Amino acid sequence: MASLSFVNVCKTYKNGLTVVKDFNLDIKDREFLILVGPSGCGKSMTLRMIAGLEDITSGELWIDGQLMNMTSPQSRDLSMVFQSYALYPHLTVYQNMAFGLKVHKVPKDEIEKRVGRAAEILHISHLLDRKPSALSGGQKQRVAIGSVIVRQPKAYLMDEPLSNLDAKLRSQMRVELAKIHRELGATIIYVTHDQVEAMTLGTRIVVMNSGVIQQAASPNDIYENPVNKFVAGFIGSPSMNFFPVWVARRGEKICLEFGKNKLIANEICSKRLVEDGYVGRRVYLGIRPEDFHEEGPEEQKILFDVEMKEVLGAEILFHGRINREEICVRLSPNVKAEPGERLPVYVDMDRIKLFDMDTEQNIIYV
Amino acid sequence: MDSVITTAAKEINRDELEKLKRSATQKALFRRRAGKFALVIVNLAMSIFVLLPLLYAVSIAFMPSSELFTTEMNLIPGNPTLENFRQAMVKIPLNRFIVNSFFVAGCITFGQILSCSLAAFSFSFLDFKGKNLLFMVVMATMMIPGEATIISNYLTVSGLHWLDSYNVLIIPYLTSAMGIFLFRQFYKSFPISLYESARIDGCSNLRFIYSILIPLTKSAIGAMAVYTFINAWNMYMWPLLVTGSDRMRTVQIGIGMLDSVDSQSISMMIAGVVMIIIPSISVFIAGQRQLIRGMFSGAVKG
Numbered sequence: 001m002a003s004l005s006f007v008n009v010c011k012t013y014k015n016g017l018t019v020v021k022d023f024n025l026d027i028k029d030r031e032f033l034i035l036v037g038p039s040g041c042g043k044s045m046t047l048r049m050i051a052g053l054e055d056i057t058s059g060e061l062w063i064d065g066q067l068m069n070m071t072s073p074q075s076r077d078l079s080m081v082f083q084s085y086a087l088y089p090h091l092t093v094y095q096n097m098a099f100g101l102k103v104h105k106v107p108k109d110e111i112e113k114r115v116g117r118a119a120e121i122l123h124i125s126h127l128l129d130r131k132p133s134a135l136s137g138g139q140k141q142r143v144a145i146g147s148v149i150v151r152q153p154k155a156y157l158m159d160e161p162l163s164n165l166d167a168k169l170r171s172q173m174r175v176e177l178a179k180i181h182r183e184l185g186a187t188i189i190y191v192t193h194d195q196v197e198a199m200t201l202g203t204r205i206v207v208m209n210s211g212v213i214q215q216a217a218s219p220n221d222i223y224e225n226p227v228n229k230f231v232a233g234f235i236g237s238p239s240m241n242f243f244p245v246w247v248a249r250r251g252e253k254i255c256l257e258f259g260k261n262k263l264i265a266n267e268i269c270s271k272r273l274v275e276d277g278y279v280g281r282r283v284y285l286g287i288r289p290e291d292f293h294e295e296g297p298e299e300q301k302i303l304f305d306v307e308m309k310e311v312l313g314a315e316i317l318f319h320g321r322i323n324r325e326e327i328c329v330r331l332s333p334n335v336k337a338e339p340g341e342r343l344p345v346y347v348d349m350d351r352i353k354l355f356d357m358d359t360e361q362n363i364i365y366v
Numbered sequence: 367m368d369s370v371i372t373t374a375a376k377e378i379n380r381d382e383l384e385k386l387k388r389s390a391t392q393k394a395l396f397r398r399r400a401g402k403f404a405l406v407i408v409n410l411a412m413s414i415f416v417l418l419p420l421l422y423a424v425s426i427a428f429m430p431s432s433e434l435f436t437t438e439m440n441l442i443p444g445n446p447t448l449e450n451f452r453q454a455m456v457k458i459p460l461n462r463f464i465v466n467s468f469f470v471a472g473c474i475t476f477g478q479i480l481s482c483s484l485a486a487f488s489f490s491f492l493d494f495k496g497k498n499l500l501f502m503v504v505m506a507t508m509m510i511p512g513e514a515t516i517i518s519n520y521l522t523v524s525g526l527h528w529l530d531s532y533n534v535l536i537i538p539y540l541t542s543a544m545g546i547f548l549f550r551q552f553y554k555s556f557p558i559s560l561y562e563s564a565r566i567d568g569c570s571n572l573r574f575i576y577s578i579l580i581p582l583t584k585s586a587i588g589a590m591a592v593y594t595f596i597n598a599w600n601m602y603m604w605p606l607l608v609t610g611s612d613r614m615r616t617v618q619i620g621i622g623m624l625d626s627v628d629s630q631s632i633s634m635m636i637a638g639v640v641m642i643i644i645p646s647i648s649v650f651i652a653g654q655r656q657l658i659r660g661m662f663s664g665a666v667k668g
């Protein structure tokens with residue numbers, strides 16, 4: 001097991017395109033680190049640089065105190081699950097899983113033991129004699145994970161390993177992966193664009209956008225205290241609602257006004273807004289769908305036009321508009337409202353977020 | 367009452383329906399069979415048409431010369447004889463030629479498979495400076511016709527004192543741009559993530575080649591082997607130029623020797639030709655399946 005650090009790592013293509021920019025990060029031993037971000041933001045590229053499949057244009061990559069920039073992938077002692085499975089089609093499942101061990105000259109009985117155990121964990125013991133062509137997508141993916149966990153490398157790299165599974169299998173595999181992480185005590189670097197995976201699996205999440213780290217923090221921190229509008233909007237499902245609002249002083253209070261709606265900011269927000277000189281300017285107000293309630297004090301009420309409702313059983317999602325801004329609200333199933341109606345909801349003012357209009361930084365970031 | 371009648375009517379209807387269905391399926395079946403039969407006939411006719419010269423040659427090889435030179439149309443030998451074969455063997459040391467050809471073609475095939483697959487491997491999997499330039503240089507050699515370089519090649523090998531030896535027949539042909547190109551095309555359809563995965567698993571390049579790349583490109587290798595072997599077997603110009611003694615001649619030259627001015631026997635020459643096409647045809651038949659699979663293995667991802 002190992003720790004990794006990136007120092008100012010950049011990746012630039014020959015055509016001048018910079019895919020990863022100034023990447024600085026320390027990954028501790030036994031950490032389950034999640035790289036998350038929209039498609040094309042450079043997550044796979046970062047992982048491939050760790051594995052040695054891509055050259056690092058500038059900067060340093062350290063693994064366990066050793067500079068790795070020039071080390072070949074073969075001698076980095078890592079193992080990786082590819083998005084496209086990468087199973088050897090001419091080998092059986094057993095041989096696929098044993099391949100890496102054989103290359104590392106692990107004794108035969110030890111190989112048998114480890115493959116057997118991994119197959120058990122992943123529920124593929126009955127498939128060991130099959131060729132990959134006789135497996136379903138989910139089974140292939142599990143074999144791919146299996147051939148990685150049989151090894152005991154310095155770190156495990158996984159590139160969207162659950163992306164090809166159906167919803168049920170995916171949630172099962174999430175649980176298994178969390179268990180594997182606990183049992184192996186391994187350093188895992190895990191790429192995904194699925195924020196549910198990110199939130200449930202990671203001990204730490206790194207949110208990336210266009211090759212730049214936006215924030216690296218624990219799942220809870222990322223959710224409660226996003227550093228900017230991008231992170232706030234990316235993490236959470238359905239995502240946070242954003243409205244441009246005017247910050248105005250009304251007597252003693254600081255108000256957030258948009259259309260006919262007026263919300264009174266709480267003490268902390270007011271203090272920040274006044275101190276940083278936002279009074280009289282516009283900011284983005286961010287409210288998560290679950291921070292609306294059916295009832296509450298009058299000064300936290302806003303009205304919106306329901307356009308669609310999604311009944312999910314334990315909750316209802318209302319989609320609609322305030323002025324021209326789209327809004328999504330999550331309420332309990334006993335709220336009766338139909339599309340076309342105007343619904344009053346109450347905002348939990350202690351949980352709102354405020355973002356600068358230009359820099360999109362979180363104004364109340366702590 | 368009513369209901370009884372309607373059920374009876376239904377009964378009849380069902381029987382008739384059954385009959386109609388059966389006759390319809392029979393008709394369809396007949397039509398399909400007739401179509402297949404017609405196809406077989408057409409194919410047979412075509413293959414006879416295409417194979418006729420070859421079959422006629424085989425038949426001539428068994429004819430006494432007297433039968434060949436008549437005004438009648440003799441397609442089948444009246445008194446089949448092995449005399450032509452015996453004469454051909456006596457006139458030239460055909461055994462020695464066949465052994466030479468086998469040895470030379472075998473070495474060339476082995477050498478080309480080895481060198482071309484390794485070169486193509488580095489062109490498609492490795493990353494090094496000047497890779498594309500080097501590949502273009504290799505490809506450019508294909509554009510120079512062999513005839514243009516044959517004199518200078520001759521001077522080179524004679525300077526090395528290689529004339530009239532196996533060296534001169536084999537060594538210049540140990541690699542080919544065409545082979546490198548074909549192998550590279552095969553490798554292009556090979557998923558690069560398998561290579562990357564093997565590398566991360568701690569595999570060296572050589573280990574990747576023998577435990578993953580070769581098993582997965584067997585059909586391409588087979589196809590290349592058949593193609594190279596037949597090409598080498600059929601070489602004419604170069605062996606004619608650089609070999610002088612019976613010891614080193616290959617079969618294609620040997621056959622040319624049957625055609626001498628003083629004793630022209632067409633049936634004997636053809637007997638010799640029939641003897642030397644047997645090896646190349648058998649190589650083709652043995653490798654046929656590989657060849658066809660190899661040709662398509664790049665097209666359909668398998």
Ligand SMILES: Nc1ncnc2c1ncn2[C@@H]1O[C@H](COP(=O)(O)OP(=O)(O)O)[C@@H](O)[C@H]1O
Pocket residue numbers: 013017019037038039040041042043044045046
């Ligand atoms: N060979 C290449 N040349 C130029 N740009 C590339 C190349 N390969 C990938 N990219 C770009 O790098 C970016 C990051 O890709 P990737 O890391 O695969 O994204 P993701 O976060 O979805 O895994 C993408 O925008 C992609 O277009």
Ligand SMILES: [Mg+2]
Pocket residue numbers: 043044083159
């Ligand atoms: Mg990716």
